[in-house]
Amino acid sequence: METQYLRSFLLVIETGSLAEAARRINLTAAAVAQQMRTLEREFGTPLLARAGRTVAPTPAGHRLAATVPQLLRELAHAKTHVNAESLVGELTIGSINTALHSLLPDILARFVAQRPEVKVFLQSGTTRQLYEGVQEGALDAAVCLYPSFALSKAFDWSPLREESLLLLVPRHLADQDPLALLRSEPLIRYDRSLGGGQMVERYLRAAHITPRERFELSSLVAISMMVDRGLGVAVVPDTALNWPDGHNVVRLALPGQTESRRFGTLWLRSSPQLHLIRLLVDCAQGVVKERGGQRMAV
Template sequence: MRNLDLTTLRSFVAVADAGGVTRAAGFLNLTQSAVSMQLKRLEDGLGLALLDRSGRGVALTPAGEQLLKYARRMVDLNDEIYARLTRQDWEGEIVLGVPHDIVYPVIPRIIKRMGRDMPRVRVQLISSYTAELKEQFARGAVDVILTTEADPAEGGEPLLDVPLRWYGAAGGSAWKSRPLRIAFSRRCGFRPVAAAMMEQHDIDWELAVDSESDRIIEVSVTADLAVTPVLEGHAPAHYDLIPRGVLPDLGVQKICLYGSAAKPQILAPVLEMLRAEFRALGTRGTEMAAQ
């Protein structure tokens, strides 16, 4: 009787989900060559080609598509059994704070993984601005926070550098108007950065919206009434990136991680999940920039 190797199935699922061996290696904390060897071992064991490597990226063959649903179920079941039977110390509650503009794509994956690997841990997710999250963290009201800031404060760990870019409505022309109309939330941490660059480059500008609602900001930009600064890759799908050179460069912001020293048994694996996800996100961004 032949048995499938769960390690190779896990690598196969990771490659299918990530869309490439390099990004999957980042998720798995393995080298690219190790993941490639596991995929070859799986293909050799089944006597089937699972990946179509003829194109620029990696695609699944018909056999690979058929295997994927079974492989995902087997890996998930394995992890659920392990978590429920062996990690009795993973029990409690975690309050996770994340700025609204970086919730996607990482946080849904983290929560899903925690539900699978740490079923006795309840996650309370809150979304707010960096300054408010740091205040709550200092009071002990939040266990783990992510922030977007130029540099982390004491105790913060930089995870990823992300360019701050100008965005406007799809096909819009608000970026051409003078005074330039800019939409900021009152508590947006990017507001002083953008304002300083406007002054430095002597660009006439005005506030298009004075609101604490991010939804109102989004509506104003979508209606081509204003432009707004957003972290590259984190803008709504209906925004257009304004080409470089048209407006002043806004530099780079860091996505930073702060974790409490309390609850080490359940916080330590969550912090590692976050580090791994953002490491993989950074690898994917580098690959896309190189294409």
């Protein structure tokens, strides 16, 4: 049985749509439908039923969905056990875009230097998507924000940074009051569907500021480039990105800034890849320590 078919099945149930599930894994809807038919033949029972324009699990589909995460974890454990003596392994890591553009390349360089025989797969996504990937066994670990909800005891978490908000402005505005700039200058807004963007929204509301919005996007790298081009100002988390200081962008502290987002590594305590995950965490902690000047999350 193809484990990818089982992952596709979970995604179909999550989205309620063959087409949306296919879009997320870069396949055609017909290919995903064929995967579902193959699963139904192997299990000998219908797993999905049409419900208007969507699909929903049958009673047998519900039972399979409850079983799949544990099945995927056990298969991963078996693979690791079989390959234990050869020291060959695989690690699937999820990451938010901020980490991909900042800490993760250095973390992976350190990890690969110590375990060059390990094959590493990377997937990007939001913190919610990565959390679900770890929970379902599709990801071994995730470098992400601490979820907005309490983690169950099945998960472990290693903090790396706390990131408060700051204001990015063009250099010629650096001597002006940050709050006055937020009221007068166009705002390049950090995507409100993300945890950092929601933190920005809460700060603006607490400061009773209704900004003049010009753009809204999810890439902090692109936001800093747009500020550099004089397109506006931006409230963003103080990430480990190499901001273009010394060019045309200046970082200003924000008055009354008390909230921060927690950034770290997430995994399941029962993961069969614990020995590799712990090495990854050690590498991450070492990179943050070497960079210096970073506030550790608690």
